Amino acid sequence: xxxxxxxxxxxxxxxxxxxxxxxxxxxxxxxxxxxxxxxxxxxxxxxxxxxxxxxxxxxxxxxxxxxxxxxxxxxxxxxxxxxxxxxxxxxxxxxxxxxxxxxxxxxxxxxxxxxxxx
Amino acid sequence: xxxxxxxxxxxxxxxxxxxxxxxxxxxxxxxxxxxxxxxxxxxxxxxxxxxxxxxxxxxxxxxxxxxxxxxxxxxxxxxxxxxxxxxxxxxxxxxxxxxxxxxxxxxxxxxxxxxx
Numbered sequence: 001x002x003x004x005x006x007x008x009x010x011x012x013x014x015x016x017x018x019x020x021x022x023x024x025x026x027x028x029x030x031x032x033x034x035x036x037x038x039x040x041x042x043x044x045x046x047x048x049x050x051x052x053x054x055x056x057x058x059x060x061x062x063x064x065x066x067x068x069x070x071x072x073x074x075x076x077x078x079x080x081x082x083x084x085x086x087x088x089x090x091x092x093x094x095x096x097x098x099x100x101x102x103x104x105x106x107x108x109x110x111x112x113x114x115x116x117x118x
Numbered sequence: 119x120x121x122x123x124x125x126x127x128x129x130x131x132x133x134x135x136x137x138x139x140x141x142x143x144x145x146x147x148x149x150x151x152x153x154x155x156x157x158x159x160x161x162x163x164x165x166x167x168x169x170x171x172x173x174x175x176x177x178x179x180x181x182x183x184x185x186x187x188x189x190x191x192x193x194x195x196x197x198x199x200x201x202x203x204x205x206x207x208x209x210x211x212x213x214x215x216x217x218x219x220x221x222x223x224x225x226x227x228x229x230x231x232x233x234x
Binding site for chain 2 (some may be wrong): 043050104106
């Protein structure tokens with residue numbers, strides 16, 4: 001079974017500072033994908049960044065980067081130069097096991113609530 | 119990418135009634151999914167809805183409680199039947215086109231349901 005663990009229920013960061021949100025995962029599959037989503041208070045889920053298990057380079061998307069440490073099974077999200085609009089819930093997710101319903105099931109962690117302080 | 123319109127965005131319902139949530143996509147997609155997010159919790163997959171076949175439900179979810187329709191490749195509905203306060207959650211529809219390992223999922227805006 002696949003499992004995602006986010007150990008930080010809440011985090012605070014000063015505006016313009018960088019912040020790291022932790023994510024560890026567990027899977028017996030060799031091939032898997034890791035995702036980060038942002039959920040503002042409005043409720044929608046916004047895709048931020050993707051890392052494949054065979055990707056040798058850490059993924060980057062603008063101010064978002066993923067610190068992928070495969071041996072430690074961690075996929076931490078780094079947000080640089082935090083902005084007030086970054087205040088939201090952040091979910092780490094993994095896709096590995098084939099669900100049998102035509103897709104690789106997406107499993108989410110419990111999330112981290114990030115608050116950016118002016 | 120896909121643009122998803124989910125309706126209603128929120129509702130307050132009486133226990134024992136049913137609510138149907140609609141999910142409209144601006145392009146044809148193979149895979150549609152329904153998730154539940156209970157207050158302060160993560161997303162839990164309810165079912166996978168592929169066009170032309172019965173929805174596939176995850177453990178703990180049954181068709182009588184959460185009937186799903188998928189009449190075409192751009193539309194799906196989820197009904198929450200015989201509601202109780204425990205059904206108060208955000209319900210999200212999600213779409214993927216290829217069901218591949220590296221495919222990102224696109225989500226609707228969610229439906230905030232409160233059952234009183």
